[in-house]
Amino acid sequence: MNTFASVSAYLDRRDYTIILLLTLLFLLISFVGYTELSTTEISVTLETGALKYVVHIAYYGFPFKMIGILSPLSDMEYFWIYHSGSGMIRVLWDGLLLDFVIYFALSFILVYLFRRFLSVRF
Numbered sequence: 001m002n003t004f005a006s007v008s009a010y011l012d013r014r015d016y017t018i019i020l021l022l023t024l025l026f027l028l029i030s031f032v033g034y035t036e037l038s039t040t041e042i043s044v045t046l047e048t049g050a051l052k053y054v055v056h057i058a059y060y061g062f063p064f065k066m067i068g069i070l071s072p073l074s075d076m077e078y079f080w081i082y083h084s085g086s087g088m089i090r091v092l093w094d095g096l097l098l099d100f101v102i103y104f105a106l107s108f109i110l111v112y113l114f115r116r117f118l119s120v121r122f
Contacts, residue, residue, distance in 0.1 A: 015111050022107035023100065027066075030099060034062035063102070064095035 036059040043050050059065040068090040 011112060011115060015115060019104070019107045019111050022110065023104045026103035026107065027099060030062045030103070031060050031066060035060055036065070059092075061092075061095055061099055064098045065092050066096040066099055067091055 038057045038059060040055045040057060041052055042055055043052050055070060058069045060067045060069070070088045070090075
């Protein structure tokens with residue numbers, strides 16, 4: 001028996017919608033529930049020499065960081081944001097994609113096992 005035929009025998013369109021909604025729910029819980037506060041040191045080269053400053057960044061997402069938000073606490077951090085051209089919010093696409101794949105696989109497995117072993121329709 002083909003594996004895809006076995007999967008399609010237990011899942012229909014509503015189940016795929018539930019899988020997608022569960023994936024988005026897991027991503028939201030990951031974003032809201034896990035925050036890592038970090039500091040990064042940057043160097044600014046001026047005519048008088050190099051100055052070192054600390055930049056505060058909050059990362060969101062688990063197990064991989066999905067979004068980084070720069071929290072400027074001083075004028076130097078505003079200066080760095082302005083000259084870097086990247087802004088205060090950075091979407092970390094690699095982490096977001098990996099988290100999506102992990103949570104999609106988890107959602108798929110949960111719905112598939114629920115359908116296969118309980119044979120219950122929503």
